[in-house]
Amino acid sequence: MSKDRFVAHLDLDAFFCAVEVLKDPGLKGKPIVVGGRPEQRGVVAAASYPARKYGIHSAMPMAEAVRRCSDLIIISHGFKSYKTYSRIIMGVIRSEAEIIQQVGIDEAFFELTDQIDHWDDGITIAKRIKQKISRDVGLAASIGISTNKMIAKIGSDFEKPDGFTVVRPGDELKxxxxxxxxxxxxxxxxxxxxxxxxxxxxxxxxxxxxxxxxxxxxxxxxxxxxxxxNAIDKRSLTEERETKSISQERTFSSDIHHESPLLEKLESMSEKVAQQLAKEETKARTVTVKIRYADFRTITRQQSFQVGIQTKEEIFQIATKLFRKYWDHTHPLRLLGVGVSGLTDKESQLVLDF
Ligand SMILES: [Mg+2]
Structure with missing residues (x-):
């Protein structure tokens, strides 16, 4: 039988607001939000736990948040300091864990499987990480621990804030x-x-x-x-780092020099890429086309957009445009590829809203 994996997900509690409290301890225990001004149609980027008691949550229009809580303290974002604290926290995790995958400004997975003899040894290490973050930095983090990423991620949210949820090997289904x-x-x-x-x-x-x-x-x-x-999730910590981009490519059994079969390939690949995007419930801001000639000369060309792209039609349309523009239409191709990158998640969308 193979060794059980030890995978943890760490998520800082109300991160932006918690940093603001560190900068100004007078804000402690008060309903605060970080975000844009209500008169400028701002939205809530983050809400402290006292503010959440009023039903205020991120992505809510600031005007609505103010209606719900007249004492609400609105702070414009100090993104630089969030980044600094984020870097410090990731450093704390790195000081204890060999494998870490940061997935947002305030969250990361870490895996201890190969650096521990007994599964429970990992708990000691994870507790130490949580303690260091609280004692040395002054921030609260919630940690979920299990044998795979999916359950670890659910776990960090399970007893938030200041949570520490352990789902031991064998307890996953329950x-x-x-x-x-x-x-x-x-x-x-x-x-x-x-x-x-x-x-x-x-x-x-x-x-x-x-x-x-x-x-x-x-x-x-x-x-x-x-x-x-069924609690099956074999994703490794490095694998998901690669899904910062999604791509498909085809090497042809013989070189192709007609446009229509090439477009057909492009269409089916666009569909695959779109399916993957849908599966990950994300959108992309950049579409890339890869063209390799019979003599192995390879070019990649891309186009980026303000808005997220998700459907097969959108991807195929942009890929076709790039392909027609950059293929010389005379030399046959041995490979064609299409990909997307600049994937957006809920977190980064909020950050971009500032
Ligand atoms: Mg968080």
Whole structure:
């Protein structure tokens, strides 16, 4: 039997607001938010826990937040200091963990599998990380620990704030069963709605649904969801770093010099890329086309956009434009590829809203 993995997810509690409190301790315990001014149609980027008691949450229009709490203290973002603190926190994690994957300004996975003899030794290390962050930096973090990324991520949110949730090897299914499906990162609002229509609400319901039923409804994503519901998630910490971009490429069995079959390939690859984007519930800001001639001369050309791109039609349209512009239309190709990057998640979208 192979060794159980030890994977942790650390998420700082109300990070932006907590940094503001460090800078001005007088704000402690008060309802504060970081974000734009209400008269400038600002939105809440982050809310302190006292502010959350009023139902204020990130992405809410600031005008609405002020309506809910007349004592609300609005602070414009100090993004530089958030970055500084973020770097300090990541340094603390790095001082203890050999493998770390930062996934946002205030969250990171770390894996201790190969540096510990017994699974419980990892708990000691994780506790020490949490303690260092609290004692040396003055910030609170929530940590989730389990045998894979999916459960670790759910775990860090489970007892937030100041949480420390451990789901031991063998306890994964029991832990997941009563949770609503949307707790799984990778099952978003739309998918949840569709699952609910199939009377699938809890992870246990998902587990009890035949994989084939899920596959017929959701394709590859269905298979993945079925695996997740069975606590199977083999993603490594480095792998996901690579999904900062998604791409497809085809090397042809013989070189192609006609446009129409090349466009067909481009279309099917665009579809695959779009499916992957949908699965990760993200959008891309850049589309790239890769062209390799028979003599191995290779060019990549890309175009970036302000708004996120997600559909196959959008990707295919942009890729076609790039392809037609940069292929010389005379020399045959041995490879064609299409990719997207500049992937946006909820976090970075908020940051860009400032
Ligand atoms: Mg956080």
């Amino acid at each position: 832990f997941l069963a009563p949770l609503t499906v949307q707790k799984i990162s990778g099952i978003g609002k739309q998918t949840t709605k569709r699952l609910n229509e199939m009377s699938i609400h809890k992870v246990l319901d998902l587990r009890n649904t035949p994989e084939k039923t899920l596959m017929d409804r959701f394709g590859k994503h269905g298979i993945q969801m079925s695996r997740w519901s």
